[in-house]
Amino acid sequence: MLPSRARAWILLAWGWSALWTAAFAGLAVTARGPAWVAARAGDGNWADYWLLLLVLPHAVGPLLVNAAWRRWVAPDAPPAPTGTRIGPWLVGGWLAPVAVAVLAAGVAHLAGFGALDLSGASIVARRALDPDAAAALQAQLDAAPTPYPVSVAFQALVVSLLMYTPVRMAEEAGWRGVLDRELAPMGPLRSAVVGALAWAVAQLPLVAVGFHVPGEGLRGALLAFAGCTALGGVLILVRRMAGTAWASAAYLGTLSGLAGFHELLLTPGSAATQSLLGASGALVHGALLTAWVARRGFPPALRDDDPSMLGRGAPPPATPPAAGAA
Numbered sequence: 001m002l003p004s005r006a007r008a009w010i011l012l013a014w015g016w017s018a019l020w021t022a023a024f025a026g027l028a029v030t031a032r033g034p035a036w037v038a039a040r041a042g043d044g045n046w047a048d049y050w051l052l053l054l055v056l057p058h059a060v061g062p063l064l065v066n067a068a069w070r071r072w073v074a075p076d077a078p079p080a081p082t083g084t085r086i087g088p089w090l091v092g093g094w095l096a097p098v099a100v101a102v103l104a105a106g107v108a109h110l111a112g113f114g115a116l117d118l119s120g121a122s123i124v125a126r127r128a129l130d131p132d133a134a135a136a137l138q139a140q141l142d143a144a145p146t147p148y149p150v151s152v153a154f155q156a157l158v159v160s161l162l163m164y165t166p167v168r169m170a171e172e173a174g175w176r177g178v179l180d181r182e183l184a185p186m187g188p189l190r191s192a193v194v195g196a197l198a199w200a201v202a203q204l205p206l207v208a209v210g211f212h213v214p215g216e217g218l219r220g221a222l223l224a225f226a227g228c229t230a231l232g233g234v235l236i237l238v239r240r241m242a243g244t245a246w247a248s249a250a251y252l253g254t255l256s257g258l259a260g261f262h263e264l265l266l267t268p269g270s271a272a273t274q275s276l277l278g279a280s281g282a283l284v285h286g287a288l289l290t291a292w293v294a295r296r297g298f299p300p301a302l303r304d305d306d307p308s309m310l311g312r313g314a315p316p317p318a319t320p321p322a323a324g325a326a
Contacts, residue, residue: 002186002194003182003183003185003186005069005073005074005077005182006179006182006183006194008069008073008074009065009069009073009174009178009179009182010179012065012068012069012073013061013062013065013174013175013179013198013202014198014201014202016061016062016064016065017058017061017202017203017204017205017206018205020054020057020058020061020205021054021058021205021206021208021209022205024053024054024057024209025209027053054206054209054211055206055211056167058206059167059168059170059171060171061171061174062170062171062172062173062174062175062178063170063173063174065174066173066174066178069178077178077182080173080174080177080178080245081173081177081178081181081244081245082169082173082244082245082246083243083244084244084246085242085244087242087243089238089242089243089247090242090244090246090247090250092238092247093238093242093246093247093248093249093250093251094157094160094161094165094247094250094251094253094254095157095254096238096251096254097156097251097254097255097258097276098153098156098157098254098258100255100276100281100284100285101153101255101258101261101262101276102265103284104274104275104276104280104281104283104284105261105265105266105274105280107280107283107284108262108266108269108273108274108279108280109266111273111279111280111283113266113269113270113273113274113279113280114262114267114268114269114273114274115266115267116265116266117265117266117267118147118149118265121138148264149261149264149265152261152264153258153261155257156254156257156261157254157257159257160250160253160254160256160257161250161253163253164252164253164254164256164257165246165249165250165252165253165254166249167253168249168250168252168253168256169245169246169249171252172235172239172245172246172249172252175195175198175199175202175232175235176195176235176236176239176245176248177239177245179195179198180195180236180239180240180301181301183195183301184300184301187301188297188298188299188300188301189293189297189298191301192236192237192298192301193233195232195236196229196230196232196233196235196236197229197232199228199229199232199235200228200229200232201225203224203228204221204225207220207221207224207225212227212228212275212277213271213272213275213277213278216270216271216272219272220271220272220278223272223273223279223282224277224278226279226282227275227276227277227279227281227282227285228277229282230281230282230285230286230289231252231255231276231277231281231282231285233285233286233289234251234285234288234289235248235251236248237289237292237298238251240298240299240300240301241299255276258276259275259276259277260275261276262274262275262276262280
């Protein structure tokens with residue numbers, strides 16, 4: 001049985017996701033036309049500005065959900081757990097997505113979703129440039145001191161640290177913070193499954209407007225849902241093992257910077273099968289989760305006495321009385 005406070009939080013989060021995405025779609029249709037929304041097309045920076053307008057409010061929505069939930073549903077609940085515990089899982093959460101992105105490209109190659117291509121020709125082909133511009137870009141890639149995918153991975157790590165991780169923390173403090181705590185009575189594995197599925201459902205409005213896998217229709221939506229579910233499970237695992245939501249925020253932040261990484265390693269193909277939120281990413285994240293659960297089981301859900309919450313409104317763990325005390 002889903003705890004009532006957890007159910008209320010999920011419904012509020014789903015409502016915010018659907019409401020804001022619908023408002024964004026209405027604005028985009030009015031300003032750019034329905035074809036732009038359906039294909040996630042546009043001209044130059046305008047497309048980037050519109051997507052920023054979609055993603056940022058969607059990502060920080062859990063902060064508003066937390067506030068509304070504590071105001072009207074659970075006024076006695078402690079604040080969202082945002083403590084920082086420096087350790088290997090926090091650093092690993094920041095670095096691991098690079099390895100996952102490389103593994104996903106390898107899986108895509110083995111599954112026939114696209115062929116590995118490290119020459120840079122695929123990067124040039126995806127740009128649809130005229131012959132002179134294509135030749136100039138290829139020459140620039142050939143002359144680069146480091147392979148372009150390596151440069152992009154390094155940039156993703158730096159940008160994640162400076163920008164993406166703080167933004168994603170607004171999301172993680174809710175989904176992997178408050179909600180994970182409220183789902184704790186369901187047990188380690190069941191709570192993780194429910195939390196991952198709930199987060200994936202909240203991503204469906206983004207899928208509907210073509211954000212995660214543009215122009216792929218129902219097939220793309222189903223694969224994106226599978227990819228988000230598997231990613232949600234990994235985020236919960238990273239958060240619980242690290243003892244802080246900053247670790248899952250760092251993981252999601254770096255992954256955001258690597259969203260198009262498959263385009264640098266694979267010949268042109270379907271984003272629904274090649275991307276980190278498509279079939280390849282779902283297979284890698286799903287395999288990692290399966291191997292971890294089979295070997296070690298899922299770690300317990302967050303509780304109110306988690307050390308990452310101490311000093312932030314949560315009561316400290318009870319200390320048993322000393323032997324012989326009256």
